[in-house]
Amino acid sequence: MRPTARRVGVVPICLSALLAAGAAFAQAKPVKVGLSSAFSGHVGFIGADARRGIELAIEELKTANTAVAYELSIADDECTPAGGATAFRRLMDVQQVDVIIGSGCSGATLGGMPTLMDGKLSAVTYGSTNPKITEGAGVGGNPYMWRMNLNDTIIGETFAAFIAKDGVKSAHILAVNNDFGRGAAGVYQALLPKNDVKVNGADFFSQGASDLRALISKIAARSPDAILLFGEPPDCALMARQKREMNLKAKIFSRGGCYTDESLKLMGDPRLGDGLTEAAYWARTPDQPMVEAYRKRHGDYPPYNAALAYYAMMTVDQAVRKAGPSRDGITKGLAQVDWKSAIGPIKFDANHQARPDLFMVRIENGEQKVIETISNAR
Amino acid sequence: MAATLRNDAPLLALLAAAAILPFVAPSPYYLSIGINTLIIVCLAVAFDLVVGRVGALSFAQPVFFGFGAYVAALIATTFGAGFWVEALVAAVGGFALSVAIGIPAFRLSLHSFAIGTLGFATIAQLVAQNWMSVTGGPLCITGIPRAQIGLPFAQFTPRTLTEQYFLILAIAALTVFVVRQLIGRRIGLAFSAVRDDPTLAASQGIRPLSIRLSAFGAAAALSAIAGVFTAHFQGVVCPDSVATSYTVMLLIVAFVGGRGSLRGVLAAAIIFGVAPQLLRVADEWRLAIFGALLLVTVLTVPDGIERIFQLIERALGLGGRNLVPAAIATGPAAIPAEPAPATTQAPVPVEVPVGEALPGGALQVTGLRKTYGGVTAVNDLDFEVKAGELVSLIGPNGSGKSTTLDCISGLSPFDAGTIVLDGQNISGWSPARLAKAGLVRTFQATRVYTTLTPRENLVVAALGRAPTLYEWRQYARSRGATPGLDARIDDILGRLGLAAMRDRPTGELSYGQRKLVQFAASVIVPPRILLLDEPLAGVNPTIGNIFKQQIVAFNRRGLTIVLVEHNLEVVVDVSHRLIVLDRGTKIAEGDPRTVMAQAHVQEAYLGR
């Protein structure tokens, strides 16, 4: 008890000392932030989006926190475990970063996690949703892995209840056959029955598959109240178009980006998406200044990867403010972060999982509309 | 010993340099590049055993790598039996899996083999992706602990990057060692033989399937061991591990390095492992650049980096035998059909040499029929060849002579008829089985192993003719000197005037000389029956004369010979008996001069 109490007492003193030295320190040695994400191949846009978000955050921090200056390095993890291990290693040993933001993909994050132990370096993921990351982080064994975004289990608990409340009695799961789709399907197969929603079945389609008609015909024949669709924006657009062609009436609940501008654009006629509801770990709500700032810079609304990476960068800044800009300081600081962000509270639990808000977004008249913001804070 | 040392020196130097890396690397990141590069080295060197040594373009290599990774992941996360058990299960299982894939896949022609293995690779990935209860599907197997390596004196668990590096360096060194051992032994000759000409190999008693499976299986076992390491190194195994995208990388390394060249493949693997990390500036263009590099290499320098090595050696005046003549890369299609060559040889002794007596066999062909589509190539053919006889099959083009030889030698299945060798029905036997039983043929076109020397051609032929058990025991021996056999090889090459060519790649020999090598290969272990398909076609008179001498000489020693030949002068001179075919039917048979005098024979030849 006693030593803990003393340390807590010491921190503010250190902090004020740091702040005093602020301006001079900032010029002397910038805090190096590494972004690990996919920059090449078919998912290369994930990294490019995240980079823009972080760059926006760093730009804003130049005036918001003059005590330190941030410098961004990037590494391509190709969204694979092996790529994650290499990218984390590169950021840690060659770029000598003080903190990693990433990876945006669960596979790469899982691959990179063990590496962090060697360099006592913290990583904050902003987009990986695989529950295994939470299981392995913090008291799960890896003290350097942190997750700012909601994971599939947390989203699932809230979303399943929402679906039941919406009057759905039976559902069919249709998911992309990758870690995201399989993971999400598992979560909802367990959670929906608990909410008295019957799961008729689960089908998986290959990543990049284009003809879903055989699947849709089969699902239509079983006439469920709802389809749970776990896929990426192009998959959602295909589903919306082929659903019209096949004249399928079931409601669609989705995860993975069906509400995004990209998805609506790919539908050709955005109204084809009307009625679709997505549980989103980020959405364009009016009370987020970063949305307009981003639009001013890039001409478009931020994709969710950009927005989440922006908030991850801000979370890192919160940690730096708490305990200083070194690797050690950021690790200690992340444990203390308690930040009321525009997307909900960011505070890491024993498994290093934060619980910001969940957004229910519905497509109405071809436009996305946040119908409910649900707090997950405990 | 000295020669071995000289050959191994560059490899040992490379190994030493690799061993120093951890102590000079400016940061551990370079060690992680080193580890990734060494994984590529393991896979590429093993892969080259298949694509370079036996010439089969396999897309299934990542299956075995992924298999090893999943085996290690499953064992380590369930009952934790330690590294050795994992490696053993992975290697043995990988070998068994490769046999299970290889037996059906090698039944296909080599084009289809490539696509067939692509199908197997796709299925393997589907299994990894969808067998959730075992592989975890796309959710991967995570939390794989570090390898537990039991050593005689202690338990070693590589934790630091340096320790991991040395573990994979040891595995890479083992892979290179095993591959070098295989190539350096007589089975390496069999690999080259099957790659250069599987039909010839089969007709000499070598079973191409067994040889290919050996290479395929060895490569699979080695890749699986690399997979075991990778599972422990990454701590997570996903379906990506068996993805066909690995094949693309391996093909780039194999072709840019130069197929069948260990040093070329090593160099390419190292470049491919290191360069992408250094070329981070061109990140988004990286894969496009690699594709372009591969395309340009294939179109302009089919031998890849190996060619550069050869040019450097030539510039430095380090002659020596080219390990990889251009013929491998350019393939048989590129060997120009050679017109009758200018003779470059000294006149040859022409007296008929004597030797020990050879017990010739007897052959009976009854009711042989063979149709292609609607065309009957051979129609109810009966004939007999007595022990020690020399019988010639003659007839105009398209009369069915070569088809008859193809049927007798097991090369093409026939529709009806029986073939009996020394009282045993041999209908339907495979060429290899027939060769082992003493029925050997030559081919009208020259068929030799172009990348092997004449001596090695004869060694392979001798091995093929041996009983299977003895053949495989011989494969484990060094490919160097072969006492006893060498004396016979020198003797026959000397008699054919090829002594000076003994150790040059056969691909460099003239058309006629290659035909002589083929003949020598057919008699290096005297058969019971020898089928000769137009030995004199396209050769100059000097070599034609040698053939005539040798045919007569071997027949006089007792060898039964069936000769198909267009040079009627020679045929009439040497044969005991003639059989004349016209459009698949026997139209005459008997004493040469009598047969040739018959009007309908002349008519068949001169046309109507």
Added chain:
Amino acid sequence: MELLLNQLINGLTAGSEYALIAAGLALIFGVLEVVNFAHGEFYMLSSYYLYLLMTRYNLPYVVAVPLVIVAMILSGVIFYYLVIRRVLSRSWQLQLIATLALSIVMVNTAIVLSGPVPKYLESPLNSQIVQIGMASISVQRLVVLAATAISFATLYAVLKYTRIGKAMRAVAQNREAAAAVGISVEKVGLATVVAGCALAGVAGALISPLYTIHPGMAALVIIKAFAAVIVGGFGNVTGAVLAAFLIGLLEALVTTVLPSEYADAFVFGGMILVLLVRPHGLFGRVARS
């Protein structure tokens, strides 16, 4: 029953997509014995041509489609002289690797140039839906089905009745003999490659409005087309087209009764089975001598 009818239509329309792509693949293999690993990328290329013509130059769909096919013919000429002609006399391994390398270059160049984010093109026929009994189908899909029939009939007629078609068949049967009787293998090769690329162009121009256009769009389709070419008998165009329809129907059927992720396993398992029982494919000719 309604489900069965629906799945029959789904299987046929999916099969016609595989068939359009497999036909070109089989043609190039049949005549030149070249396994064209870049064939799928030509399908992708033609879709991007369509996209460029419709968005950059604002051409209506019906005008853009013929222009795409012209562009693909030109691309085929370039492909022939740049790659195929140089490897035609080389070993088949080199041919295969050369086309594989080209496909790597094309996919990754497309990723860099267009970005990995997919594009969508609206064809006017896409939103017109007709009812066939209980099943509904968009006109665009009917067009694909019809185009498959027309392309195949045209190809068949060309091969059977025209000089160049006869020359193609001669080269397919025996290249050396064809050359010996004065057939220009070079011309036949050019014609074959161009015809193959034009078929890929038809496929891209008609199929891509149904889905989305992205650099990796060919990956999943081409592997089915390969399976069709193998099952149909290497180089047998008719066989490949029939096999493509079989694959489409098999997928729809398996999807109906089993979880959909097994469909691919059935397709490739079936392919291996066919190879084992009939190494030259279901409709294969006997191997040439």
